[in-house]
């Protein structure tokens with residue numbers, strides 16, 4: 001079992017710029033870091049759930065890019081980044097001038113990952129490992145969610161929860177590369193990018209990825 005998660009992240013990842021957001025620096029896995037080569041079984045023996053936080057997913061890269069290029073969407077706003085992973089979207093929101101950012105993820109390693117990544121970019125991001133889906137959406141001006149439609153139960157629960165937030169006036173932005181359970185209608189497309197990724201994670205080296213708003 002891994003006692004010191006911060007030390008584990010520092011030893012197993014590398015500070016690097018996600019290709020679609022070169023102005024950010026994140027502690028991420030790549031082919032030259034040891035975590036990349038661990039199988040799911042080996043990860044299990046270490047007590048480590050699949051390390052989603054060690055990658056900048058296509059949806060996260062797209063939504064972060066959009067926020068960095070459209071600071072008017074976030075400046076002065078109270079922002080929640082649901083399913084933050086590495087914290088890429090939360091960090092982009094903070095850099096773009098959010099009044100406050102809460103990053104949420106149920107993976108306990110994300111607390112250390114987000115803290116390291118926020119520090120690397122010189123921004124403040126709060127973190128919770130509470131499952132926000134268990135309650136009504138928190139009071140916020142803007143809720144962000146990137147790459148959350150890769151499993152049906154999660155996708156359905158998140159989209160219902162985001163719709164609830166939207167119904168109370170919260171703006172909702174989603175980054176998604178066309179995952180299997182992403183809704184095919186009912187959203188407004190704001191931007192589309194060609195996001196570089198890797199064949200070790202995805203079925204393509206570049207994923208067409210869009211940023212959507214709940215209308």
Ligand SMILES: C[S@@+](CC[C@H](N)C(=O)[O-])C[C@H]1O[C@@H](n2cnc3c(N)ncnc32)[C@H](O)[C@@H]1O
Nearest residue numbers: 052056057059060083084085105106107146147
């Ligand atoms: C594919 S990753 C996306 C991470 C990040 N948003 C990005 O785009 O790089 C999905 C993340 O969803 C998180 N997750 C799954 N269920 C969740 C829940 N109920 N609440 C918060 N996070 C959740 C996982 O732990 C994982 O970090």
